[in-house]
Amino acid sequence: MATSLTAVGFIWAILSLAAALLCCTGFYLPFWIQGRLLGKVDAYFNSFRRCNYPRVSPEGIVEIVEECGRYTRFWDIPSPWWQASTVLVGTGSALALLIAVTATAACCIKYVVYSGTARIAGVLQFTSVLLVITGVAIYPLGWDNREVQEACGNTSNIYKIGSCHLSWSLYLLASAVLLLILCVCLSFCASRINGSSFRI
Numbered sequence: 001m002a003t004s005l006t007a008v009g010f011i012w013a014i015l016s017l018a019a020a021l022l023c024c025t026g027f028y029l030p031f032w033i034q035g036r037l038l039g040k041v042d043a044y045f046n047s048f049r050r051c052n053y054p055r056v057s058p059e060g061i062v063e064i065v066e067e068c069g070r071y072t073r074f075w076d077i078p079s080p081w082w083q084a085s086t087v088l089v090g091t092g093s094a095l096a097l098l099i100a101v102t103a104t105a106a107c108c109i110k111y112v113v114y115s116g117t118a119r120i121a122g123v124l125q126f127t128s129v130l131l132v133i134t135g136v137a138i139y140p141l142g143w144d145n146r147e148v149q150e151a152c153g154n155t156s157n158i159y160k161i162g163s164c165h166l167s168w169s170l171y172l173l174a175s176a177v178l179l180l181i182l183c184v185c186l187s188f189c190a191s192r193i194n195g196s197s198f199r200i
Helices: 007-028 080-106 115-142 146-152 168-189
Strands: 033-037 041-045 049-056 062-070
Touching: 007 080, 007 115, 007 168, 033 049, 033 146, 041 062, 041 146, 049 146, 080 115, 080 168, 115 168
Parallel strands: none
Antiparallel strands: 033 041, 041 049, 049 062
């Protein structure tokens, strides 16, 4: 099997793939915060998806829809901060996945990654870290919207979660960020081929 990766490079590729999967899973699943609707049903939110939400029936009765789904349109996301969070964390996750696919391909194919491109990949992974951290950091700026207040109480506000608590998807994102930071460090020792010796 021809490869330009060192032993550290193989570890970098595996950890990059693990970090990307954690990041994408944490981004997609709507379990960033957890609250309770009408004291009966747990409600979950992330920046663009939710589980279990109230709806007014044609008869005027408030009922709880027990299902998970995304908002119909981007502009239906109830806070501009959540819209920005969706774009930032989504872009960071996509970037992490792109680097992970490239690093994984380098395990089997020579000249996919050499020392120069490994360093560039490390810089892109660091960019991914910054995007995810920024997106998660601005997410609480939207905790004053009506949907969160219905699930977390009227005391919820910017950076005040009320009666809700953080849920496990955020911990997946935190794990992904830590792995990506480790990958940034490993990327500098990932390849045994210098850019000057690269041949097509």
